[in-house]
Amino acid sequence: METHHSNNPSLLPWEAHAASWDETMGDDGNQYFSALELPVLKKLVSPRPEDRALDLATGNGLVARWLAQEGASVVATDGSKAMTEQARIRTRDWYQRGRLPKDKISFEVLDVTDQSSWELFVASHGPITKKFDIITMNMGIMDIHDIEPLAVYVKQLLEQNGRFVATLLHPLFFTSGADRQITVREDPTTGQRQLDRSLVLRRYLNVPPARQLLFSDDPGSQPPLCFHRPLHELFAPFFRAGLIMDALEEMDFDESFREPMREHAARNYTQFPKILAFRMRFAPSNG
Numbered sequence: 001m002e003t004h005h006s007n008n009p010s011l012l013p014w015e016a017h018a019a020s021w022d023e024t025m026g027d028d029g030n031q032y033f034s035a036l037e038l039p040v041l042k043k044l045v046s047p048r049p050e051d052r053a054l055d056l057a058t059g060n061g062l063v064a065r066w067l068a069q070e071g072a073s074v075v076a077t078d079g080s081k082a083m084t085e086q087a088r089i090r091t092r093d094w095y096q097r098g099r100l101p102k103d104k105i106s107f108e109v110l111d112v113t114d115q116s117s118w119e120l121f122v123a124s125h126g127p128i129t130k131k132f133d134i135i136t137m138n139m140g141i142m143d144i145h146d147i148e149p150l151a152v153y154v155k156q157l158l159e160q161n162g163r164f165v166a167t168l169l170h171p172l173f174f175t176s177g178a179d180r181q182i183t184v185r186e187d188p189t190t191g192q193r194q195l196d197r198s199l200v201l202r203r204y205l206n207v208p209p210a211r212q213l214l215f216s217d218d219p220g221s222q223p224p225l226c227f228h229r230p231l232h233e234l235f236a237p238f239f240r241a242g243l244i245m246d247a248l249e250e251m252d253f254d255e256s257f258r259e260p261m262r263e264h265a266a267r268n269y270t271q272f273p274k275i276l277a278f279r280m281r282f283a284p285s286n287g
């Protein structure tokens with residue numbers, strides 16, 4: 001299939017680090033994926049064997065392969081050509097190892113911020129009879145600078161009874177850039193030392209794009225940018241496009257994931273959810 005390659009500079013770090021991302025996520029993903037994202041995807045997507053699914057910003061294809069294992073036929077896309085290739089190679093390996101029935105997933109490059117990229121995609125997939133029952137975008141929304149085209153085309157490509165499910169780093173407690181703080185005090189009644197964890201939120205409405213920690217130890221290439229959006233900016237494009245939100249979840253690690261040797265680790269702040277997940281669909285018709 002013909003693909004349009006955009007000149008989106010936000011994609012460059014992903015192109016450069018596609019192989020190391022694939023290595024990090026492996027076959028089954030990290031703990032963010034297995035403990036927080038997959039459970040909420042299962043709950044909000046509820047795939048059925050006959051579903052046709054589109055996975056956006058697929059990375060190394062984790063969600064696409066999960067959907068395919070559930071029986072859906074999947075089109076997996078990513079804005080990065082190198083990442084799409086990693087996903088294709090890992091999936092071929094799954095076919096060879098018998099972890100997936102062959103040819104359940106096809107792969108394409110699709111920059112969700114780019115109108116021309118969407119137009120080409122729609123031209124080959126968009127006829128009325130070939131819309132999608134499921135569209136997913138796992139942990140991708142904070143990686144893109146513009147979500148307007150995404151909302152418009154999700155609406156256009158979704159079946160009447162379809163669902164769009166996205167997860168992202170939590171806008172309030174994560175992408176706002178809130179500082180993590182630890183206060184140490186001795187309890188006068190027990191004589192025990194106590195650590196209190198809190199967040200200091202200085203900005204929420206206007207937070208400039210920030211470099212992520214991902215790949216930041218590589219001097220050869222800058223880390224990807226994270227694009228924070230307050231909640232009203234996150235949801236407004238989807239509402240404007242004519243979708244409604246019918247589910248919202250906030251996910252966090254419990255105490256069993258605590259890292260005592262890394263007191264500063266985000267997962268130790270168990271009162272503050274790391275991941276926001278939401279589902280959009282068409283408003284029910286009155287007739």
Ligand SMILES: C[S@@+](CC[C@H](N)C(=O)[O-])C[C@H]1O[C@@H](n2cnc3c(N)ncnc32)[C@H](O)[C@@H]1O
Nearest residue numbers: 014057058059078079080111112113138140143
């Ligand atoms: C944090 S990773 C998540 C990958 C995967 N969904 C997962 O859950 O493992 C973000 C992904 O977004 C992709 N991405 C970044 N900008 C994009 C864009 N404009 N269009 C499509 N994908 C994009 C990156 O290439 C990367 O694969």
